[in-house]
Amino acid sequence: MTVIRNVQAELSRFRLRILVASVLVLVCFGLVAARLVYLQVVRHDDLRAQAENNRTAIVPIVPNRGLILDRNGVVLASNYSAYTLEITPSKVANLEQTIQELSQVLEITPRDRRHFKKLQEEAKSFESLPLRSRLSDAEVARFATQRYRFPGVDIKARLFRNYPYGELASHVIGYIGRINAAEKEALEESEDPANYRGTEYIGKLGVEQSFEAQLHGITGVDAVETSAGGRATRRLASQSATPGDTIKLSIDIKLQKLIEDMYGERRGALVALDPKTGEVLAFVSKPTFDPNLFVDGIDQENWQLLNESIDKPLLNRALRGTYPPGSTYKPFMALAALTTGTRSASTLINDPGFYMFGGHRFGSPENEKGGIMDMRRAIVESSNAYFYSLANEMGVDAMHDFMKPLGFGQITGIDIHGEVRGVLPSQTWKRGYFKRPEQQKWYAGETISLGIGQGYNSFTMLQLAQATATLANNGVKHKPHLVIATQEAGSRVSKPMPASPPEDLGFKPEHVDVIRQAMIGVTQGGTSTRVFAGAGYLSGGKTGTAQAVSLGKNEKYNAARMAERQRDHSLYIAFAPAEDPKIALAVIVENAGFGSASAAPIARRAFDYWLLGQYPSAEDLAAVSQGQATAPMGKTRLAADIPWPAAGATAAASKPVSANPLASAASAPASSLTRR
Numbered sequence: 001m002t003v004i005r006n007v008q009a010e011l012s013r014f015r016l017r018i019l020v021a022s023v024l025v026l027v028c029f030g031l032v033a034a035r036l037v038y039l040q041v042v043r044h045d046d047l048r049a050q051a052e053n054n055r056t057a058i059v060p061i062v063p064n065r066g067l068i069l070d071r072n073g074v075v076l077a078s079n080y081s082a083y084t085l086e087i088t089p090s091k092v093a094n095l096e097q098t099i100q101e102l103s104q105v106l107e108i109t110p111r112d113r114r115h116f117k118k119l120q121e122e123a124k125s126f127e128s129l130p131l132r133s134r135l136s137d138a139e140v141a142r143f144a145t146q147r148y149r150f151p152g153v154d155i156k157a158r159l160f161r162n163y164p165y166g167e168l169a170s171h172v173i174g175y176i177g178r179i180n181a182a183e184k185e186a187l188e189e190s191e192d193p194a195n196y197r198g199t200e201y202i203g204k205l206g207v208e209q210s211f212e213a214q215l216h217g218i219t220g221v222d223a224v225e226t227s228a229g230g231r232a233t234r235r236l237a238s239q240s241a242t243p244g245d246t247i248k249l250s251i252d253i254k255l256q257k258l259i260e261d262m263y264g265e266r267r268g269a270l271v272a273l274d275p276k277t278g279e280v281l282a283f284v285s286k287p288t289f290d291p292n293l294f295v296d297g298i299d300q301e302n303w304q305l306l307n308e309s310i311d312k313p314l315l316n317r318a319l320r321g322t323y324p325p326g327s328t329y330k331p332f333m334a335l336a337a338l339t340t341g342t343r344s345a346s347t348l349i350n351d352p353g354f355y356m357f358g359g360h361r362f363g364s365p366e367n368e369k370g371g372i373m374d375m376r377r378a379i380v381e382s383s384n385a386y387f388y389s390l391a392n393e394m395g396v397d398a399m400h401d402f403m404k405p406l407g408f409g410q411i412t413g414i415d416i417h418g419e420v421r422g423v424l425p426s427q428t429w430k431r432g433y434f435k436r437p438e439q440q441k442w443y444a445g446e447t448i449s450l451g452i453g454q455g456y457n458s459f460t461m462l463q464l465a466q467a468t469a470t471l472a473n474n475g476v477k478h479k480p481h482l483v484i485a486t487q488e489a490g491s492r493v494s495k496p497m498p499a500s501p502p503e504d505l506g507f508k509p510e511h512v513d514v515i516r517q518a519m520i521g522v523t524q525g526g527t528s529t530r531v532f533a534g535a536g537y538l539s540g541g542k543t544g545t546a547q548a549v550s551l552g553k554n555e556k557y558n559a560a561r562m563a564e565r566q567r568d569h570s571l572y573i574a575f576a577p578a579e580d581p582k583i584a585l586a587v588i589v590e591n592a593g594f595g596s597a598s599a600a601p602i603a604r605r606a607f608d609y610w611l612l613g614q615y616p617s618a619e620d621l622a623a624v625s626q627g628q629a630t631a632p633m634g635k636t637r638l639a640a641d642i643p644w645p646a647a648g649a650t651a652a653a654s655k656p657v658s659a660n661p662l663a664s665a666a667s668a669p670a671s672s673l674t675r676r
Contacts, residue, residue: 060198063217064159064489066244068173068207070253071279071484074644076173077208079159083140085132089120091152098150099131105146106132106139111299119297122180128154133296161201161295164645167288169256171316172249172416172482174206175291177298195219204294206316207247207482210416214486217244243489250279250484254639255609258616259284262602264625266592268569269317269461271480272585272606275469275575278478278499280414281583281610285317319414322422322458323588326546327382327595328573329453331515332467333390334375336402338511342394345375345514355388358445362388379518380526382543384452391451396442399450400426405505406467407477408459413500414480422463425456454547464573464586471515472540472575472584475507516540520578528572530630531600537611538578541603543595544571546588567591570627572599576607583610589627598627605632615639 068077085106092098099116102108112132119129135143140155147153161176179187179202187196196202197219203209220241259270263286272282293302306314315321337343353370355362362384369381378386391399404410409424423429427442434440449455462480470477479500487494519540523532527543546569570592575584585603592598601624608614616624617634 061220061222061238061241062159062198063219063241064243065161065176066215066217066489067246068215069246069248070256071248071250072252073248074253075164076169076249076253078162078164080162082133082158082160083135084130084156084158085135085143086128086130086154086156087116088128088152088154098153102131102150102153105143106135108132115297115299118300119178122178128156130158130296133158133160163291163295165253165257166290166292168260169251169253169283170206170288170291171285171318172206172251172256172283173291174208174210174416175204175294176201176208177204177294201295205291205418206416207249211247211483215244215247217489218242246487246489247483248485248487248494249482250274250281251283251482252281252610254642254644255606256282256284258609259602259606260286260288261621262605262624263589266598266625266627267311267317267590268588268592268599269321270585270587270602270606271318271461271465272583272610273465273469273478273480275473275478275581275584278466278469278480278502279484280480280482282585282606283318283482285315285319285321287311287313289313316418317588318461319416319418320420320460322420322460323569323571324455324457324546325453325459325464326544326569326571327384327452328464328542328544328571328586329451329457330379330382330387331471331519331542331573332403332406332408333387333399333451334379334518335471335507335511335515336394336399337375337390338514339402339507340394340398342398343375343390347374349373349378349383349386349389351378351383351385353385355385355448357388357392357448360445362448375514376518376521379515379542380521382527387451388448389451391447391449392444394451396447396450397426397428399447400424400429405477405503406470407463408457408467410463412462412466412480414462415482415497419462420460422460423456423458425450430456453544461586461588464571465584468573468575468586469581469584470505471512472581474509474512475505477503477505516578519575523574527594527596528600531596531604533631535604535607535631537576537607539574539576539607540578541572541574541600543600544573545569545594546571548591565591568593570598571595572603574600574603574607576611583607592627601627601629608632608636609639613639615642 064079067075067079069075085102087095087098089095099108099113108131116129116131135155143155163170163173163175178200179196183202187193187202190196195216195218199216199219203212203215208215218241220239222239223237255272259272259282263284266286268284268286270282270284271280273280289306293306298306338345349372351370351373353363370383370385373381373383373386375386377383403424409422411419411421413419425446430442431440446455450457466477466480481497481499483497485494485496519542520538522528522541522543523535523539528541532539532541548566548569568591570589571587572595573584573586575581583606585606587599587602589598589602605616605620605624608616615637616632617636619634620629620632620636623629623633
């Protein structure tokens with residue numbers, strides 16, 4: 001009996017174990033089934049998307065940057081295709097060793113290494129950085145055979161910016177450069193940060209910077225299938241990028257080149273405007289620089305040469321250089337006298353060659369003839385005494401209030417960034433500018449020199465050109481602008497850039513006529529008569545000589561005894577033809593002396609080109625560039641016969657480059673499909 005009970009007890013325990021095990025197995029299967037249901041049903045869409053993402057990569061397609069053209073359709077900025085050798089530092093175990101081994105396959109110069117190191121310091125480790133640019137087809141093929149040795153190194157197809165005329169009009173066109181940390185942060189906070197994914201270069205100066213949004217275009221995307229190793233195997237879908245708009249400028253590049261050539265090695269600025277529209281016909285700042293140096297990242301040597309040069313080639317003198325206007329201010333002072341009723345055109349003032357005020361003798365560096373002056377003769381012969389006394393009669397605040405609407409010391413609103421205001425002095429300005437109370441007081445003697453464009457007066461050539469154009473246009477002021485139209489790359493539809501409405505300053509026609517006739521007299525019997533002798537049109541102008549440094553109380557100006565950079569500046573303002581002006585300009589040649597000697601000859605030849613289609617002879621160009629010319633010499637040429645493109649153009653030949661240059665050798669990584 002005992003044995004039977006033991007067997008039954010064992011069977012009961014066995015059955016219990018079987019039951020527990022069965023329940024446990026059922027629970028496990030239930031959990032597995034529940035998990036399967038959760039994964040296959042509840043998270044089906046999410047997991048499918050993740051699987052798809054593991055299989056595909058979204059690659060941005062950076063659009064072709066828009067072209068920049070002059071008013072006649074000459075291409076000033078374009079793109080060309082080339083291959084680059086790039087490294088992603090985070091994917092390379094030993095960067096120095098990799099670069100050393102690469103140098104056995106391709107030429108890697110010390111400059112390439114320095115440039116790469118600089119980029120590495122500025123970028124993140126997972127970003128692809130160029131080590132070599134503009135590889136030849138032979139170099140691409142040579143690397144392809146060795147590619148398996150270099151994980152993290154790729155050949156990429158890029159579009160590079162090209163400025164075919166190098167230094168010509170560089171301050172207007174500007175340049176593109178690699179996006180820095182501050183710019184990247186600003187782009188990420190912009191309204192459409194996705195549009196700059198994959199973009200590594202943006203406009204940094206001039207039109208390239210100011211019209212970045214139009215030139216950049218709209219970024220597209222490629223969806224590509226990738227292998228487990230991240231290699232692109234095929235394209236699944238694509239949304240094409242929209243190229244940037246073409247920008248058409250108002251400048252005439254041949255006129256621009258003529259003027260830049262006439263400066264030679266001298267420094268200065270010139271702005272030429274259409275007085276009826278405000279279109280900028282020429283915008284010159286000398287010396288210039290080559291924007292192509294910045295396209296792929298400027299090296300340290302060239303940057304030092306540009307940045308530390310005493311000539312300051314990176315300074316846009318037309319937009320940011322400020323100068324006293326000298327005697328070019330006198331026509332505007334005369335117009336102020338007529339408008340405010342301070343003087344009539346017939347008021348006579350004796351000019352003994354100096355002006356005494358407060359026991360101080362205010363002289364003239366221009367060797368004026370002197371005598372009894374009415375307003376016309378005072379402008380034609382540039383009488384300092386006449387305008388010294390006028391300034392004393394008007395006072396600083398009355399001068400300020402008249403000159404401000406003309407644009408002196410004001411932002412003109414031109415359509416490129418970086419314009420400076422300059423200084424149009426007033427008592428209020430002085431109180432805000434100086435710190436100490438004794439410096440804030442306005443002294444009557446300070447007013448005197450303002451009348452001849454000296455003292456605190458400090459304006460840009462853009463402001464002076466705008467004021468001259470307003471005078472030539474009978475007191476109607478236009479906002480200067482460089483861009484006249486845009487054109488969509490796809491539709492090729494050209495859209496005129498809307499201009500700001502003109503502003504009538506309300507000058508009386510008879511007052512404006514007095515000033516314009518006096519300025520015509522400057523070219524017919526005044527200080528620029530010899531320069532405009534034999535011109536096929538009538539023009540109005542005014543020479544100016546502005547001090548670069550202040551002289552002592554009893555010190556006389558003697559250019560021969562002064563260092564070159566301490567000598568007076570040469571200025572000229574002008575408009576032509578006199579009866580119906582189509583061009584107005586302001587020009588300065590730094591430290592070049594009298595306005596009639598250096599600045600006026602440049603203006604004469606600019607007018608000859610624009611109005612008559614004439615181009616100076618080679619000997620005349622050489623004489624002008626040395627400040628040794630008056631009227632044109634030698635046989636003038638037809639502007640239409642001057643060869644173009646200009647000598648020394650650096651246009652790069654564009655060639656088609658596949659998005660995957662190594663396809664024949666190995667599968668390219670997804671990232672290599674990005675284009676620039």
